[in-house]
Amino acid sequence: MPEPVAKFAVTVDLVILTVQRDVLHVLTVTRAVPPFEGRAALPGGFVHPDEPLPAAATRELSDETGLPHDAGHLEQLATYGEPGRDPRGRVITVAYLALLADPPQPAGSADWTATGPLLADPAALAFDHHRILSDGVERARAKLEYSSLAAQFCPPEFTIAQLRRIYETVWGTRLDPRNFHRKVTGTPGFVVATDHHTSSDRGRPARLYRRGPATSLHPPLLRR
Amino acid sequence: MPEPVAKFAVTVDLVILTVQRDVLHVLTVTRAVPPFEGRAALPGGFVHPDEPLPAAATRELSDETGLPHDAGHLEQLATYGEPGRDPRGRVITVAYLALLADPPQPAGSADWTATGPLLADPAALAFDHHRILSDGVERARAKLEYSSLAAQFCPPEFTIAQLRRIYETVWGTRLDPRNFHRKVTGTPGFVVATDHHTSSDRGRPARLYRRGPATSLHPPLLRR
DNA sequence: TAAATAGTGTCTATTAGACAGTATACC
DNA sequence: GGTATACTGTCTAATAGACACTATTTA
Structure with missing residues (x-):
């Protein structure tokens, strides 16, 4: 006899991260209804019946940011x-992690919030969103080491110093500008030089540089 | 007017990996009913109504392996x-990745299958299990670099050569035994020596060594 | 000029890779 | 002894980290 299948x-x-004024921010919405009324939460929504999961994530990302x-x-x-x-x-x-450069000011109850206080206070976010945010930030930190993901936080054309600020902001460390410059420009495909200057x-x-074709960094750029 | 919530x-x-006779194996079951009748598949099952996801994964792992x-x-x-x-x-x-050392021969239609042919033929497994297996193997490969996970493939007491075989098997490369020995025993907390010998x-x-308390390897052990 | 930021060169300690050589078992 | 595997030591090339120096702008 077939066991009845539970439905959920x-x-x-979405953990939508961006760097603004050298501070890591996450997009939050203020809950208008219980539970956790008035509390900040990560944006999200129900998956539609015939919608792929990445499509649902993309739809929510678009809706919340207008991008x-x-x-x-x-x-x-x-x-x-x-x-x-x-x-x-x-x-x-199903949580998704998004990295944006220069996003517009969101509409409605959504807003950019510095991650620092949110990570320090487990009750600052509704539901288990503190855990989700922590996992998202840790994923981003880890991926900066061995991928070219940091450039996703930068506009299409950026300076090496801007890119370095991304690393310093996300990792909370200081990096030697000269060694960083040498490492980044010496890794094939990470960034490609343009003729433009600031x-x-x-x-x-x-x-000014653009994002290069490389997605993974080998050897990685290790944080201390 | 509230939109009706779809239920799924x-x-x-489960991607359950183990190393047997220097070959990476995955636990598969043979499907007894359509769809994909007679085809190999990854073991799995429905989540119960009030069951946490890790509990469902642990339950399936136990059921399939008897461990x-x-x-x-x-x-x-x-x-x-x-x-x-x-x-x-x-x-x-929700796919889970398990790494086992010396598992018993499974009961029923389950069996250990070499991953090589399964990865080479996208139609060898039912559903989208080829994709899931690929992601699982790639996750395992990547984590060997920067974690002490390889020791999970070894019995409680193991030699450095056994550990090296794990790396060579999962990565499909050869490693210099002497340099490997130096690196592993020189990384604090990776392995701890016992008084026993083979x-x-x-x-x-x-x-013979045991697993040490360290979980992450810093600096990592890079594959070429 | 001074100040500020961008970018290059150089030195050094550490590490990865290669491999010679020694130690200890079984036959 | 010969052979096989475990383990240690040494050399070298490459890399990371530290930092001096030059280049090009604004004030």
């Missing part, structure tokens, strides 16, 4: 399904 | 939910 509500939740579907980097993070994670009932959420406020203008 | 069947599928719940290493791999991935209807599967068939007996 499934959502996608086109191909903007930035998007990857699956992990799936969270503790029976008690949503007081309204069993909800399984019109600097002060100091010598810096050369 | 959710399964856990206790705390045996080996188990981590979440990724979630697959393409609308067409199961011809019977929409099923979302009673060798031939050659000098090797010292």
Whole structure:
């Protein structure tokens, strides 16, 4: 006799990261209804019946940021399904991690929030979103080491110093500008030089680079 | 007006890896019913209504291998939910990756299968299990670099040569025994020496080691 | 000019890779 | 002894980290 198959509500939740003014920010929404009314939460929503999971994630990302579907980097993070994670009932959420450069100010109740205070206070976010955010930030930190992902936080053309600030911001460390420059420009395919230069406020203008074709860094750029 | 919430069947599928006779094997079951009747598939099953996802994975792992719940290493791999991935209807599967040392011969239709032919033929496995297996093997390969995970493929006491064979098998490369020995024993907490030695068939007996407390390797052990 | 930032060169300690040589078992 | 495997030591090329120096802009 066939055992009845349980069915579950499934959502996608998004950890959308960006670097603004040398601080790592995440997109949060303020909950308008219980549970956790008035509390900040990660944006997300239910998966539609015939919708692929990446499509649901892309749709939510577009809806929340107003950006086109191909903007930035998007990857699956992990799936969270503790029976008690949503007081309204069993909800399984597939979390995605997005990295954006220069996103617009979001509409509605969404806003960019510095990750620091959110990570320090496990109760700052609704549901188990503190755990999801922690996992997302740790994934981003780890991937900077062995991938060219950091360039996803930069606009299409950027300086080596801008790229270095990304690393310093996400890792919370300081890197030697000269060694960093040597390492990045010496890794084939990481960045490609353009003919353009910044019109600097002060100091010598810096050369602008674009993202190169390489996706993985070998050998990696290790954090201390 | 509230939009109706779609509900989905959710399964856990397992990529259970082990190394037998210097070949990477995965546990497969032969499907007894359509779809894909007679085809090999990854073991898995439906998540119960109030069951946490890790508990479902542990339960399936136990059921398939007969091993206790705390045996080996188990981590979440990724979630697959393409609308067409199961011809019977929409099923979302949360895949887990398990690494075992010296598992028993499984009961029923389950068996250990070499990963090589399965990876070479995208149609050898049912559903989208080729993709899941590929992702699992790649995850294992990548994690050997920067974690002490390789020791999970070894019995409680093992020689450095056994550990090296694990790396060579999973990566498909050859490693210099002397440099490997130096690197492994020189990384604090990776392995701890015991007083025991192997009673060798031939050659000098090797010292036996246990898994050390370290989980991450810094600096990593890079594959070429 | 001074100040500020960009970019290059050089030295050194560490590490990876190659491999010679020694140790200890079984036959 | 011969052979096989375990383990240690040494050399070298490459790399990471530290930092001096030059280049090019604004004020």
